Amino acid sequence: MTTIVSAQHVNKVYKMGETQQHVLKNIELAIKEGEFIAIMGPSGSGKSTLLYAVSGMDQITSGRVLFQDKELTALTEEQLAALRLQTMGFIFQQSHLLKNLTIFDNIILAAYLAKIENRQTVNRRALELMKGMGIEELANHMITQVSGGQLQRAAICRALMNNPRMLFADEPTGALNTNAAIEVMDILADIHQSGTTIMLVTHDIKVAAKTERVLFMVDGQIVAEHTLGTYKKEQLKAREERLVGWLSQLGF
Numbered sequence: 001m002t003t004i005v006s007a008q009h010v011n012k013v014y015k016m017g018e019t020q021q022h023v024l025k026n027i028e029l030a031i032k033e034g035e036f037i038a039i040m041g042p043s044g045s046g047k048s049t050l051l052y053a054v055s056g057m058d059q060i061t062s063g064r065v066l067f068q069d070k071e072l073t074a075l076t077e078e079q080l081a082a083l084r085l086q087t088m089g090f091i092f093q094q095s096h097l098l099k100n101l102t103i104f105d106n107i108i109l110a111a112y113l114a115k116i117e118n119r120q121t122v123n124r125r126a127l128e129l130m131k132g133m134g135i136e137e138l139a140n141h142m143i144t145q146v147s148g149g150q151l152q153r154a155a156i157c158r159a160l161m162n163n164p165r166m167l168f169a170d171e172p173t174g175a176l177n178t179n180a181a182i183e184v185m186d187i188l189a190d191i192h193q194s195g196t197t198i199m200l201v202t203h204d205i206k207v208a209a210k211t212e213r214v215l216f217m218v219d220g221q222i223v224a225e226h227t228l229g230t231y232k233k234e235q236l237k238a239r240e241e242r243l244v245g246w247l248s249q250l251g252f
């Protein structure tokens with residue numbers, strides 16, 4: 001399998017006035033095309049910072065990040081924005097949908113503005129995706145009229161509009177109740193099954209148990225990793241138990 005993301009000697013230092021905080025410390029990471037990978041670790045260990053560093057959402061202080069063999073730090077802002085638009089999708093804990101637009105308009109907005117495809121194609125794709133997520137009947141609802149789980153499914157549709165090679169998800173189930181979290185995670189597992197590489201940050205063992213490889217961060221470093229392999233529904237309990245055992249060995 002080819003490598004889609006490669007982080008080499010990546011450091012990130014936040015400077016605030018006189019003080020500095022070294023948040024990513026010499027990170028080495030390779031993610032294979034088609035992988036499903038979770039980042040776990042204590043609060044403040046640098047999980048989100050790593051996700052934003054390897055997706056080019058945030059600048060790094062030193063080192064290199066390659067995405068599909070393109071060095072992100074060598075790209076201009078415009079080139080980086082174009083690469084993100086064409087190849088990456090993002091999902092966050094809060095859906096970040098716009099309050100004064102319908103669910104449908106929220107999903108299509110970025111694709112319309114990008115003007116890569118005509119409006120008919122964009123509309124058709126949005127409807128297909130909404131159907132796949134079971135929210136096609138909510139197309140004309142305002143975002144205040146639907147549940148948290150439905151909002152997150154709309155945010156996933158939006159992230160998939162450009163048919164990304166890779167999805168980056170920062171605590172995608174963090175704001176959801178248990179059932180909605182399970183639904184959203186099952187959708188992400190299906191998206192992975194269809195060939196999309198996914199990197200997600202999570203505190204939730206049930207979420208991580210559906211991924212293939214779990215990295216554990218402490219204080220800006222990846223200190224351990226656990227390979228779970230291909231997810232099969234009937235193995236979920238056993239995978240959760242393996243993760244609990246591994247995490248407790250790590251003192252988490």
Ligand SMILES: Nc1ncnc2c1ncn2[C@@H]1O[C@H](COP(=O)(O)OP(=O)(O)OP(=O)(O)O)[C@@H](O)[C@H]1O
Nearest residue numbers: 014016021023041042043044045046047048049050
């Ligand atoms: N924009 C920023 N400016 C300064 N410091 C920041 C910034 N973003 C994050 N940090 C600091 O970097 C450290 C790592 O933050 P990060 O959000 O990556 O951790 P995390 O492991 O994702 O935490 P959590 O699980 O709580 O979301 C924290 O100490 C945080 O306060």
